[in-house]
Amino acid sequence: MFREKFKEGIISARDFTREDIEYLLKRGHEMMEVQSSDILSGKILATLFFEPSTRTRLSFESAMHRLGGKVIGFQSEDVSSVKKGESLADTIRTVQSYSDIIVIRHPMEGAAKMATRFADIPIINAGSGSKEHPTQALLDLLTIKEELGRLDGLNIGIMGDLKYGRTVHSLAMLLSNFEVNLYFISPKELQMRNRYKQYLIQQREVKFKEITNYRKILNVLDVLYMTRIQKERFVDMEEYERVKDFYVFKKKDLKQTQPHFKLMHPLPRITEIPPEIDKSEKAIYFKQTNYGLHMRKAILAELLS
Numbered sequence: 001m002f003r004e005k006f007k008e009g010i011i012s013a014r015d016f017t018r019e020d021i022e023y024l025l026k027r028g029h030e031m032m033e034v035q036s037s038d039i040l041s042g043k044i045l046a047t048l049f050f051e052p053s054t055r056t057r058l059s060f061e062s063a064m065h066r067l068g069g070k071v072i073g074f075q076s077e078d079v080s081s082v083k084k085g086e087s088l089a090d091t092i093r094t095v096q097s098y099s100d101i102i103v104i105r106h107p108m109e110g111a112a113k114m115a116t117r118f119a120d121i122p123i124i125n126a127g128s129g130s131k132e133h134p135t136q137a138l139l140d141l142l143t144i145k146e147e148l149g150r151l152d153g154l155n156i157g158i159m160g161d162l163k164y165g166r167t168v169h170s171l172a173m174l175l176s177n178f179e180v181n182l183y184f185i186s187p188k189e190l191q192m193r194n195r196y197k198q199y200l201i202q203q204r205e206v207k208f209k210e211i212t213n214y215r216k217i218l219n220v221l222d223v224l225y226m227t228r229i230q231k232e233r234f235v236d237m238e239e240y241e242r243v244k245d246f247y248v249f250k251k252k253d254l255k256q257t258q259p260h261f262k263l264m265h266p267l268p269r270i271t272e273i274p275p276e277i278d279k280s281e282k283a284i285y286f287k288q289t290n291y292g293l294h295m296r297k298a299i300l301a302e303l304l305s
């Protein structure tokens with residue numbers, strides 16, 4: 001059923017119902033036990049990365065290897081024929097005949113969606129400009145579910161660059177399938193875009209508040225999801241300089257939090273979480289990267305086997 005619904009691939013968090021998410025959370029949990037298997041033997045994953053990546057690309061590649069499949073691809077457009085002027089459409093048409101599934105990251109907002117028009121195999125959106133990053137959000141939900149045991153009833157703060165950060169757009173939309181209280185915490189210039197807020201209000205009836213000072217609500221939060229200020233998306237570098245250090249989580253902030261509180265981050269972090277926080281049991285961003293591997297094994301297995 002899941003495979004049939006997502007036969008074009010995973011493009012947007014909007015396409016997921018609560019049932020779809022819960023199914024993948026279950027499959028992700030099961031994958032935590034699967035160190036190595038041959039369920040995807042004979043299958044080939046193509047990773048097409050037109051923007052930098054560490055975790056997303058390597059966890060998809062590792063997931064494919066762990067399930068017995070093979071991987072081809074490139075990590076930069078500098079080494080593909082795009083450098084010679086080839087269109088994305090022609091690249092996709094070509095790569096689809098060499099592989100069974102494509103994972104793509106591209107600076108253009110509609111890139112993954114567009115790729116589905118030129119491919120008969122599933123496309124996975126691994127980041128489309130500042131728009132979405134749905135598989136990151138799926139692994140974020142797996143992390144919360146595994147660490148806190150539930151999603152309903154939680155107070156979740158999402159903080160940092162809510163304007164340009166693609167992970168937070170997908171995260172807010174996926175979380176809107178659950179009974180959560182969301183706090184969008186950002187400087188005024190980097191608030192969540194209207195199109196996402198409207199979707200949350202009109203289509204999902206989810207409760208959210210927009211605030212600037214996270215310290216005011218730190219004691220009620222179950223989860224704080226921090227993000228990097230997305231330097232590469234700023235048109236005005238002076239504006240970036242003004243906001244780049246707007247939030248720096250302090251060790252003493254941890255004292256304000258509840259015992260079960262969790263601090264998350266999709267990574268990479270720059271200055272917003274100093275390394276001295278890493279030792280705290282409440283800091284789970286490196287565990288989160290590991291849940292990413294399991295979620296991506298689940299996604300590949302669902303779409304391919």
Ligand code: NCD
Nearest residue numbers: 055056127167228266267268
């Ligand atoms: C994120 C991304 O690429 O959007 N990284 C990731 O996939 N974990 C977050 C970011 O770059 O800030």
